[in-house]
Amino acid sequence: MVVKVAAGIIVRDDLVFVALRSSEQHQGDLWEFPGGKCEVDEEPAHALERELYEECGIEVKQCTPFQVIRHDYSDKSVELHFFEVSDFDGEPHGKEGQPVKWVTRPELTQLCFPEANVPIVEALTQKSSL
Numbered sequence: 006m007v008v009k010v011a012a013g014i015i016v017r018d019d020l021v022f023v024a025l026r027s028s029e030q031h032q033g034d035l036w037e038f039p040g041g042k043c044e045v046d047e048e049p050a051h052a053l054e055r056e057l058y059e060e061c062g063i064e065v066k067q068c069t070p071f072q073v074i075r076h077d078y079s080d081k082s083v084e085l086h087f088f089e090v091s092d093f094d095g096e097p098h099g100k101e102g103q104p105v106k107w108v109t110r111p112e113l114t115q116l117c118f119p120e121a122n123v124p125i126v127e128a129l130t131q132k133s134s135l
C-alpha cells in the first residue's frame with residue numbers, strides 16, 4: 006500500500022520554513038516540509054491546506070505543484086506531493102509543539118531530511134529562484 010502525502014515548501018523572502026519530526030513519528034528526528042497524509046479520496050491540494058492549518062496555523066492562499074516523489078522506505082511506501090506555498094495568511098509556527106525554523110536554501114543541505122526529500126533539496130538549492 007502506498008500512502009499519499011501532501012507537503013508544503015513554504016517560502017517567504019528567499020527563506021524556507023521547515024519543521025522537525027518527533028522521534029515517535031515515521032522518519033522521526035528528521036527535518037520535513039510540513040504536511041501529512043491525505044484522507045480517503047482527498048485531493049493532495051486539499052490535504053495540504055488542512056495539514057498546514059493543523060500543523061503550522063496558516064491558511065494557504067497560493068500554492069503550486071512542485072514535484073511528486075514516490076519512495077519506498079523499508080517499512081512504508083509513500084507518494085509525496087510537494088507544493089510550493091508562496092502566499093498564506095497567518096504566521097507559520099509549530100502549532101503541535103514541533104521545533105520549526107526558517108532557513109536559506111543553501112542551509113537546507115546542512116539539515117537531515119528523510120531520504121525521499123533528497124531530490125527536493127537538490128532542486129531547491131540548484132534553482133536560482135523557486
Ligand SMILES: Nc1nc2c([nH]c(=O)n2[C@H]2C[C@H](O)[C@@H](COP(=O)(O)OP(=O)(O)OP(=O)(O)O)O2)c(=O)[nH]1
Pocket residue numbers: 010011012030031032036037038039040041042056081083085119120121122
Ligand atoms: N510531512 C512530510 N512527510 C514526509 C516528508 N518526507 C517524507 O518522507 N515524509 C513521509 C514521512 C511519513 O511517512 C509521511 C507523512 O506522514 P505524517 O506523519 O506527516 O502524516 P500526518 O501529519 O498525517 O501525521 P499523523 O496524523 O499520522 O501523526 O511522509 C516531508 O518532507 N514532509
Ligand SMILES: [Mg+2]
Pocket residue numbers: 039040041042056060
Ligand atoms: Mg505531518
